Amino acid sequence: MNPSLQEPRFKKIxxxxxxxxxxxxxxxxxxxxxxxxxAEFPGGKVESGEDFAAAAxxxxxxxxxxxxxxxRLLDAWQSTRVGDDGIEEIFRIEFWLCQPVSPSADLRESSLLTSSLAGAFHWVPIAxxxxxxxxxxxxxxxxxxxxNVIDNEEPHLESSSIDD
Ligand SMILES: Nc1nc2c([nH]c(=O)n2[C@H]2C[C@H](O)[C@@H](COP(=O)(O)OP(=O)(O)OP(=O)(O)O)O2)c(=O)[nH]1
Known part of the structure; x- marks a missing residue:
């Protein structure tokens, strides 16, 4: 089939x-x-049955x-390219504001953490x-x-979209 007629491939993060x-x-x-x-924020590919927020x-x-x-969704970024096989690839990243399930008095101590990759992640001052x-x-x-850094526990960010 002509690649240009095939459904685009999505990569969702x-x-x-x-x-x-x-x-x-x-x-x-x-x-x-x-x-x-x-540098990166925690994240990765959206798996089958998930939405972006669940994947995050x-x-x-x-x-x-x-x-x-x-x-809530803070920002989204999207790009489209044509792959080597001629099929369109759509790459979309959604950045979600997330809160710890168990707010702790001292997340600094308790947070980072238990996984083998934990060494790679740290609390970094927004500034x-x-x-x-x-x-x-x-x-x-x-x-x-x-x-939005000033005294913001939760930054009051406006949602923005890829259409901005
Ligand atoms: N986790 C994370 N990924 C990001 C950020 N910004 C950004 O462009 N990315 C990109 C890098 C990767 O292409 C993709 C994340 O997918 P992934 O973590 O599963 O990447 P990966 O190395 O396993 O996969 P790949 O890109 O090598 O195919 O999103 C970010 O802040 N956090």
């Missing part, structure tokens, strides 16, 4: 923004992964050991995010976080 006392959980992409060495929460638990619930290099898809969400 759910990302968790876990924010407390002016800090956000940030990791570093590992050798062998795409964007190796860059599951990945956060797997990667950091911290159970969270998704509150320091500008010093880190993230994938370009994160540019807008980083800007939004930094703008």
């Amino acid at each position: 759910g990302v968790a923004l876990v924010i407390a006392w002016g800090h956000v959980i940030v990791g570093q992409r590992q050798p062998g992964q795409s964007f190796a060495g860059l 929460c599951r990945e956060c638990l797997e990667e950091t050991g911290l159970a969270v619930t998704a509150e 320091e995010l500008a010093q880190l290099k993230f994938p370009s898809a994160n540019t807008k969400i980083i800007e939004l976080l930094i703008k």
